[in-house]
Amino acid sequence: MSESRWWRGAVIYQIYPRSFMDSNGDGIGDLPGIIDRLDHVAGLGVDAIWISPFFRSPMADYGYDIADYRDVDPMFGTLADFDALLAKAHALGLKVMIDQVFSHTSDAHAWFEESRQSRDNPKADWYVWADARPDGTPPNNWLSIFGGPAWHWDPRRCQYYLHNFLSSQPDLNFHNPDVQQATLDYVKFWLDRGVDGFRLDSINFCFHDAQLRDNPAKPEALRVGRGFAPDNPYAFQYHYYNNTQPENIGFIERLRALMDGYRDVAALGEISAEDSLATTAEYTSAGRLHMGYSFELLVDDFSAGYIRGTVERLEAAMTDGWPCWAISNHDVQRAVTRWGGADASDDFARQMVGLVCTLRGSVCLYQGEELGLPEAEVPFEKLRDPYGITFWPNFKGRDGCRTPMPWTADAGAGFTTGEPWLPIPDAHRARSVAAQSRDEGSVLAAARRFLHWRRGQPALVTGAQRFVDAPEPVLAFVRGDGDDRVLAAFNLSGQALDWPLPAELAQLRVLDGHGLPSGALDGGSIHLPPHAALFAAVD
The missing domain is CATH 3.20.20.80 (Glycosidases)
Incomplete structure (x- = not known):
């Protein structure tokens, strides 16, 4: 389709x-x-x-x-x-x-309940099972995100099963x-x-x-x-x-x-x-x-x-x-x-x-x-x-x-x-x-x-993105293509600042109505209050 x-x-x-x-x-x-x-x-x-x-x-x-x-x-x-x-x-x-x-x-899923019963049932290979090492320890050193080894011993099969998360979340065997x-x-x-x-x-x-x-x-x-x-x-x-x-x-x-x-x-x-x-x-x-x-x-x-x-x-x-x-x-x-x-x-x-x-x-x-x-x-x-x-x-x-x-x-x-x-x-x-x-x-x-x-600004929805060099804490980039380009500049700090505009951005037209704390054009600079943003069409 x-x-x-x-x-x-x-x-x-x-x-x-x-x-x-x-x-x-x-x-x-x-x-x-x-x-x-x-x-x-x-x-x-x-x-x-x-x-x-x-x-x-x-x-x-x-x-x-x-x-x-x-x-x-x-x-x-x-x-x-x-x-x-x-x-x-x-x-x-x-x-x-x-x-x-x-x-x-979950270990309560019917697939796992069947898989853990034996090594030869129809779903025996649906999960990641492995034999212990000769000393009884898990088959390798993999760890769970939630802490400790990523292997849990199951006495029904006398094997370990893999769990990358909780021991009650056995991993499926996608090689099957x-x-x-x-x-x-x-x-x-x-x-x-x-x-x-x-x-x-x-x-x-x-x-x-x-x-x-x-x-x-x-x-x-x-x-x-x-x-x-x-x-x-x-x-x-x-x-x-x-x-x-x-x-x-x-x-x-x-x-x-x-x-x-x-x-x-x-x-x-x-x-x-x-x-x-x-x-x-x-x-x-x-x-x-x-x-x-x-x-x-x-x-x-x-x-x-x-x-x-x-x-x-x-x-x-x-x-x-x-x-x-x-x-x-x-x-x-x-x-x-x-x-x-x-x-x-x-x-x-x-x-x-x-x-x-x-x-x-x-x-x-x-x-x-x-x-x-x-x-x-x-x-x-x-x-x-x-x-x-x-x-x-x-x-x-x-x-x-x-x-x-x-x-x-x-x-x-x-x-x-x-x-x-x-x-x-x-x-x-x-x-x-x-x-x-x-x-x-x-x-x-x-x-x-x-x-x-934002819905009415195609440049901000699907337009290209190019970052503009600016000192910390200013994040600035241009979104859009061709004649539809928008400069977005953010002051990420809690202090007001002024950012001198690069020559390539000399022709700007401020866009309003966006609802955020807003900056302003001041000659060849942008004034940005604390945590403010400025959006401007690039002419």
């Missing part, structure tokens, strides 16, 4: 269903709750939603441990509820993308063609149901090294990464063999061939590899994934130079692919706190929405970013995330970014009439949707204005 490119430059709003809206008072968000609040999402001016997993699951990893890929967990509702959600989203002009977790299942086909079959199930695309969780983790070679050690000075250093031994290795294997390319091409038989669908891959930018470029080449995103803007580094360097490195490698950018999601500390600190201003929150939505590529906005929500402090006794519980207190896990959406300022924040599954901070209730909707000067009002304004 003909390929639509609605996803190029799309703003995709991520919904974490446990925390979006609870319709039945059990303290946990659900699909009917999402339906109730879709008007808010559509009113923002976004193009699509991405819904984190809502499938049947024991919830050891809160939905990323799937027990049935073709059914909705009763906690979230029913398949009929999903169909109703899909219909309402489409009626509002929103595309719907859902999470798919290919690399592993039957596993690949079963995966494509349930992808087809959702495509036939009418979804518009998928966010593919840890897509580079599908295949492992068939020889089970040890990962080499990483020098201490290089043990950095998303939540991995210094107390997580996962950072002690180069992960050359437990993920990102060359065989994955063939499977991705099979997936794309399946999706190309449907109209207006897209695949967005989450990629975390030793060189994530290079892998993103490789995975989004022609005939592979439509889009890819990595964690380079989900880390602690924040400077104009870092952002420019990250984008330019990806652009240099990505000759025919399409990037997607995110600065917050359900796995990392919220950007307002991570980059702006505990006392980040509302202007900083406004600027972050504008900045990520101005980079060349598509965008994932995480629920609450439009409110400028800071990271929540969750006490140890209230933690739910197994990752945070294991590594507390040095790393508090992911619960701080997963607390429920504040719709109102009351005790349940308009999220629930019961006890919320995670506590809702007072600071979040003060930033509720209801409160900010009444304030034309709020972060929410600015986000709405900016996203609607």
